[in-house]
Amino acid sequence: MTKNEEVKNGVIFDRGDLNEAFAKYFVGNSYLNHLVTDPEVNVGVGVVTFEPGTRNNWHIHHDGYQILLVTGGEGWYQEDGKPAQKLTAGDVIVTHDGVKHWHGATSNSWFSHIAITAGTPEWLEPVSDKVYNKLEG
């Protein structure tokens, strides 16, 4: 059964459109609402909404960082070499410069977070089904 279906309608902020620009760096469908894209500000801010089972590829923020503010549903966050952490609304994650990581929904829940991002992303390999399916939703 799919959990937290109301998240697909947006939590406080509009869900935004299908995230086609970054689709090649995701397994599954995500949606993106750009809240702040301002050349005078060194961070971008957006809301990302993940369908159940959707996750982004392993990636690194170079010369920057990423902050995730979880707004709804259930998801995962994992840094390379560490166990995955379950995320729910109200959780906050800081990813430091150069740290390889991924984030996404659990297999049976919608998931949304605000992402505050500085620096240049480097996109790496997908999180394989073998790795993802071992996580206990």
Next chain:
Amino acid sequence: MTKNEEVKNGVIFDRGDLNEAFAKYFVGNSYLNHLVTDPEVNVGVGVVTFEPGTRNNWHIHHDGYQILLVTGGEGWYQEDGKPAQKLTAGDVIVTHDGVKHWHGATSNSWFSHIAITAGTPEWLEPVSDKVYNKLEG
């Protein structure tokens, strides 16, 4: 009648404690939940919750900026020399480097926002009752 009283219990994120450290720069009571205070990251992130009628003093972010993501209730944002803007959940404000401004609740509503802040604040004079009470809640 007071509106949006549920905001005082926190919206997604905990409301946090009475904001005593900054009380001298506010008219009225506010609450602060520090979400991110990390020396490796050039922004601080926090949730500020304002009782009805509460607003911060006019202030400037030097060598930085501030982003407000409105999470609940009704509030005001005003830049010096411009009309005040009414804010509700889902609104986003970017204050550029050096711009004098204030924000706070409307007179009869609780109000909360996430604040993403870079640089050094300079706190100035309060928003007087004369100015504040002219705003149409």
